Amino acid sequence: MKSAVVLFPGSNRERDAVRALRLVCGSEPKVVWHGDSELPSGTDLVVLPGGFSYGDYLRCGAIAARSPVMDAVRKHADAGGLVLGICNGFQILCESGLLPGVLMRNAQMRFQCRVVGLRVENSDTPFTRGYNAGQVIHIPVAHGEGNYEADAETLTRLEGDGRIAYRYCGPNGELEPKYNINGAIASIAGIVSEKHNVLGLMPHPENHVEEQMGSTDGRGLFAGMLEHVSRAA
Amino acid sequence: MKARVTVTLKPSILDPQGKAIEGALKSLGVGGIASVRQGKIFEIEVEGGDKAKAEAALKQAADKLLANTVIENYRVEIE
Numbered sequence: 001m002k003s004a005v006v007l008f009p010g011s012n013r014e015r016d017a018v019r020a021l022r023l024v025c026g027s028e029p030k031v032v033w034h035g036d037s038e039l040p041s042g043t044d045l046v047v048l049p050g051g052f053s054y055g056d057y058l059r060c061g062a063i064a065a066r067s068p069v070m071d072a073v074r075k076h077a078d079a080g081g082l083v084l085g086i087c088n089g090f091q092i093l094c095e096s097g098l099l100p101g102v103l104m105r106n107a108q109m110r111f112q113c114r115v116v117g118l119r120v121e122n123s124d125t126p127f128t129r130g131y132n133a134g135q136v137i138h139i140p141v142a143h144g145e146g147n148y149e150a151d152a153e154t155l156t157r158l159e160g161d162g163r164i165a166y167r168y169c170g171p172n173g174e175l176e177p178k179y180n181i182n183g184a185i186a187s188i189a190g191i192v193s194e195k196h197n198v199l200g201l202m203p204h205p206e207n208h209v210e211e212q213m214g215s216t217d218g219r220g221l222f223a224g225m226l227e228h229v230s231r232a233a
Numbered sequence: 234m235k236a237r238v239t240v241t242l243k244p245s246i247l248d249p250q251g252k253a254i255e256g257a258l259k260s261l262g263v264g265g266i267a268s269v270r271q272g273k274i275f276e277i278e279v280e281g282g283d284k285a286k287a288e289a290a291l292k293q294a295a296d297k298l299l300a301n302t303v304i305e306n307y308r309v310e311i312e
Binding site: 058059062063104105106107108109149183 | 249299
């Protein structure tokens with residue numbers, strides 16, 4: 001699988017993404033600068049990593065979403081290529097219109113930095129097929145603006161089309177407000193695009209891929225993408 | 234020409250920053266504050282003297298970048 005990790009000024013999780021891809025998918029990703037207008041040829045997966053692109057100035061992800069590389073990312077997504085936006089990457093995907101909705105300040109007014117429970121809602125996407133539907137995994141979060149919001153019509157569409165990939169949950173998959181760490185509508189932690197080839201996710205699966213990290217729960221996400229690409233080939 | 238674009242959250246959108254400021258004002262003992270909503274102001278210097286042209290450019294700026302119209306409203310004022 002050929003993957004590319006986009007580097008924006010202010011990204012700070014690109015190395016974690018590169019390391020996870022190298023470890024789980026077994027190939028070396030290319031790092032692409034945000035000012036580039038093309039992706040390396042044959043790219044299967046583009047990762048928009050976490051961090052604080054452009055210092056979160058204006059709105060999180062707003063300026064990065066309008067950078068030259070995003071036209072290439074949009075073309076890649078339109079052609080059915082995989083795009084994974086993690087944390088700030090999710091904010092960039094929403095700001096660029098590749099995913100619907102917005103990420104607001106955490107409703108509890110606190111930056112959240114901890115490991116959370118995530119329930120896999122739909123195992124029929126490239127980003128979730130490495131798990132079983134209903135499975136609970138544990139993944140770290142670190143964000144101040146991860147409160148996903150969408151209007152009622154969008155939410156109905158997301159629910160109806162199986163586009164909610166992950167939700168914040170308790171140890172046994174409970175969807176109670178106390179487990180919804182940022183107040184996101186319907187406890188949404190990650191959604192996919194209409195064609196299921198773009199995922200935006202607030203938690204950081206790349207930080208739970210080795211025993212030394214305390215858990216390997218994030219591996220399934222990368223393994224699933226690899227399987228998807230291998231089967232398509 | 235001096236212009237100003239004011240961006241505010243739509244009234245239906247939760248504003249945790251405004252709520253935090255509201256709480257802080259109350260704890261500081263500032264009386265008579267019912268509620269606070271916060272937003273952004275962009276002070277922009279526009280080239281040339283054509284007001285209609287300036288307004289069109291500022292609207293484009295707001296729609297393309299300054300505001301996220303899913304959640305925010307904006308107002309353009311030219312002096």
